[in-house]
Amino acid sequence: MKFTCQRENLLNGINIVSKAVSGRTTLPILECILLTVSKEGFKLTANNLELGIETAFIDADVEETGIIAIEAKIFSEIIRRINGESVSIETDEKNMTLISSGFSQFKIAGQDGEDFPMLPIVEKNNEYVLFQNDLRNMIRQTIFSIAQDESKPVLTGELIELSNNSINMVSVDGYRISYKKSNLISGNDNIEVIVPGKTLNEISKILSNEGEDKVSLYVTDKHILFDLGKSIVVSRLIEGEYIKYRQSFTEDFKTKIIVSRSELISSLERACLISRDSKKIPVKLEIGGNRIIINSNAELGTAHEEIEIDCDGDGLKIAFNPRYLIEALKVIEEDKVAIQFTASLSPCIIKPLDGDEYKYLILPLRM
Amino acid sequence: MKFTCQRENLLNGINIVSKAVSGRTTLPILECILLTVSKEGFKLTANNLELGIETAFIDADVEETGIIAIEAKIFSEIIRRINGESVSIETDEKNMTLISSGFSQFKIAGQDGEDFPMLPIVEKNNEYVLFQNDLRNMIRQTIFSIAQDESKPVLTGELIELSNNSINMVSVDGYRISYKKSNLISGNDNIEVIVPGKTLNEISKILSNEGEDKVSLYVTDKHILFDLGKSIVVSRLIEGEYIKYRQSFTEDFKTKIIVSRSELISSLERACLISRDSKKIPVKLEIGGNRIIINSNAELGTAHEEIEIDCDGDGLKIAFNPRYLIEALKVIEEDKVAIQFTASLSPCIIKPLDGDEYKYLILPLRM
Numbered sequence: 001m002k003f004t005c006q007r008e009n010l011l012n013g014i015n016i017v018s019k020a021v022s023g024r025t026t027l028p029i030l031e032c033i034l035l036t037v038s039k040e041g042f043k044l045t046a047n048n049l050e051l052g053i054e055t056a057f058i059d060a061d062v063e064e065t066g067i068i069a070i071e072a073k074i075f076s077e078i079i080r081r082i083n084g085e086s087v088s089i090e091t092d093e094k095n096m097t098l099i100s101s102g103f104s105q106f107k108i109a110g111q112d113g114e115d116f117p118m119l120p121i122v123e124k125n126n127e128y129v130l131f132q133n134d135l136r137n138m139i140r141q142t143i144f145s146i147a148q149d150e151s152k153p154v155l156t157g158e159l160i161e162l163s164n165n166s167i168n169m170v171s172v173d174g175y176r177i178s179y180k181k182s183n184l185i186s187g188n189d190n191i192e193v194i195v196p197g198k199t200l201n202e203i204s205k206i207l208s209n210e211g212e213d214k215v216s217l218y219v220t221d222k223h224i225l226f227d228l229g230k231s232i233v234v235s236r237l238i239e240g241e242y243i244k245y246r247q248s249f250t251e252d253f254k255t256k257i258i259v260s261r262s263e264l265i266s267s268l269e270r271a272c273l274i275s276r277d278s279k280k281i282p283v284k285l286e287i288g289g290n291r292i293i294i295n296s297n298a299e300l301g302t303a304h305e306e307i308e309i310d311c312d313g314d315g316l317k318i319a320f321n322p323r324y325l326i327e328a329l330k331v332i333e334e335d336k337v338a339i340q341f342t343a344s345l346s347p348c349i350i351k352p353l354d355g356d357e358y359k360y361l362i363l364p365l366r367m
Numbered sequence: 368m369k370f371t372c373q374r375e376n377l378l379n380g381i382n383i384v385s386k387a388v389s390g391r392t393t394l395p396i397l398e399c400i401l402l403t404v405s406k407e408g409f410k411l412t413a414n415n416l417e418l419g420i421e422t423a424f425i426d427a428d429v430e431e432t433g434i435i436a437i438e439a440k441i442f443s444e445i446i447r448r449i450n451g452e453s454v455s456i457e458t459d460e461k462n463m464t465l466i467s468s469g470f471s472q473f474k475i476a477g478q479d480g481e482d483f484p485m486l487p488i489v490e491k492n493n494e495y496v497l498f499q500n501d502l503r504n505m506i507r508q509t510i511f512s513i514a515q516d517e518s519k520p521v522l523t524g525e526l527i528e529l530s531n532n533s534i535n536m537v538s539v540d541g542y543r544i545s546y547k548k549s550n551l552i553s554g555n556d557n558i559e560v561i562v563p564g565k566t567l568n569e570i571s572k573i574l575s576n577e578g579e580d581k582v583s584l585y586v587t588d589k590h591i592l593f594d595l596g597k598s599i600v601v602s603r604l605i606e607g608e609y610i611k612y613r614q615s616f617t618e619d620f621k622t623k624i625i626v627s628r629s630e631l632i633s634s635l636e637r638a639c640l641i642s643r644d645s646k647k648i649p650v651k652l653e654i655g656g657n658r659i660i661i662n663s664n665a666e667l668g669t670a671h672e673e674i675e676i677d678c679d680g681d682g683l684k685i686a687f688n689p690r691y692l693i694e695a696l697k698v699i700e701e702d703k704v705a706i707q708f709t710a711s712l713s714p715c716i717i718k719p720l721d722g723d724e725y726k727y728l729i730l731p732l733r734m
């Protein structure tokens with residue numbers, strides 16, 4: 001293999017596929033990036049067997065085609081640090097790889113590209129299209145409430161419900177449910193899949209936030225493929241049946257308050273300060289008379305906060321894990337939120353004041 | 368005790384004295400900040416028994432004088448997070464402390480202020496005055512080469528040589544020597560002290576970088592006091608005799624090069640990339656013909672760099688720990704540096720191109 005390309009193009013590609021490189025594994029080739037050079041230019045692939053990312057072909061001045069697997073960390077560091085505008089890469093029959101740029105030359109041992117695991121093939125039968133920015137926001141507004149422990153594997157992923165005009169994403173960890181709906185630009189049959197949380201975390205880092213960029217989703221029994229145009233992401237799906245969440249979001253409530261999201265976050269964060277193990281102590285909310293009084297009590301002392309609100313319905317006392325409230329409040333964009341309560345031991349529902357594309361349900365703590 | 372003050376003033380004071388608060392110790396009161404309220408206002412003190420910091424009195428609206436010790440971490444978090452413009456603090460006879468601001472109230476258990484260790488008394492006989500900004504730069508340019516291990520305690524501090532018109536600071540870790548000289552605004556007898564590295568690190572964080580602010584130094588047998596005007600810092604001194612360093616800085620050299628500091632740093636950093644354990648592998652320098660060739664060799668491969676230089680004298684080959692070169696090059700302000708060599712196994716000396724207020728000596732490695 002021998003080719004020359006723009007350093008910036010190579011670095012951009014490395015930054016994208018790096019999200020799918022394994023940390024230390026028993027299979028060292030998974031710590032590599034596969035570099036494929038053909039007449040069309042070069043492309044980069046990473047694959048940790050759960051998640052794979054591949055760039056489209058990128059322009060290069062190719063003298064000799066070939067493939068090589070190069071340890072991702074050093075490859076990325078070298079390309080980031082060299083200061084020439086262009087980079088030349090050349091390999092010999094023993095996979096020794098020479099990287100040259102400006103007055104710098106590196107010689108590193110590569111691995112045989114043929115040993116690199118292929119990405120799974122996903123047939124592109126049913127296409128669902130949406131804006132990348134919408135998908136990014138959906139992930140951001142739901143990813144934090146996936147389950148952290150592996151006891152119920154389906155809950156370590158998110159449910160994605162696809163139809164011909166909309167997409168819903170749902171996460172549940174046993175204490176709370178995040179739900180977000182967005183429009184599809186085009187869709188197909190109704191279908192549900194469970195996508196690993198790690199995949200969603202990584203893909204959200206490479207999704208564009210420019211209004212016009214689109215992403216196409218394709219689904220098979222075992223895999224989901226996200227086509228971002230400049231790159232594709234392929235992930236395995238989580239098998240199993242997701243829990244029924246719809247009936248939990250009842251519109252049957254006794255108290256509804258409207259409160260400033262930023263004020264409520266600040267007060268809750270301050271109320272947590274009196275615990276060394278911040279955000280784990282319960283906070284008690286006393287709602288009524290157009291204000292919330294927040295109290296917390298821990299080994300270091302007590303905190304007392306008051307916030308003015310609009311309150312419709314009965315007063316009530318209720319306790320929460322403050323982290324569960326704060327995390328949801330932080331991902332809502334509007335400053336005013338509506339919170340609906342039924343009773344001290346019944347779940348409450350948080351929404352932005354307008355619209356119901358985002359909904360969050362949280363179980364209270366017993367006082 | 369009962370008083371009200373501006374939140375910002377209290378927070379600034381906490382940020383300054385926090386540098387002298389102990390981490391977890393067997394003496395919990397050392398994790399506190401002492402709050403002293405008198406008719407003059409309030410002042411804050413922290414003391415970890417090696418280093419103590421105290422603010423001057425700060426304006427407050429005092430209803431009742433008194434002293435209290437409050438756990439530094441929670442005190443600082445509360446004052447940082449509350450959003451009122453003013454803060455009121457009130458204690459009862461059991462040291463229970465009520466902090467109120469805006470719609471927030473915290474009640475935390477304080478400790479008896481009488482149990483807080485007094486700062487050592489330093490008599491202000493001999494005063495040495497310099498600009499705070501100069502002291503800050505002196506610390507920055509020398510602190511990185513104090514010894515990290517405790518086998519020779521004097522080397523864990525810096526030698527400070529004071530005279531009637533200048534101040535020198537020196538650090539030595541057995542492989543290299545950093546030396547920096549500055550002018551004093553006023554001085555006194557010749558005197559030498561060894562100040563702990565930790566003290567210098569902490570004080571450099573609170574020294575002003577505004578041109579006109581001055582600091583006065585006072586020294587006794589056991590202690591040094593830095594009077595910054597708005598606060599004082601008192602540190603114990605390290606006892607013992609510092610090593611004789613002057614004769615090491617010889618002007619007897621065979622090769623002198625002039626090189627761009629930024630280019631040399633970048634090349635050395637790139638040469639380190641081929642080691643997983645970055646900056647620990649030796650780099651080999653081949654000097655001659657108006658260029659340096661840098662080579663390094665590690666488990667991952669080899670790196671080769673070239674830099675154009677001005678070279679006066681014989682060519683030579685020499686090897687270094689790259690970190691020792693990079694750290695000194697990073698603290699020099701001028702872009703051009705002069706490096707003087709005698710032989711492959713003799714120390715080399717790095718200086719800015721103009722002036723000799725800063726000098727750095729480094730021992731080479733055997734190739």
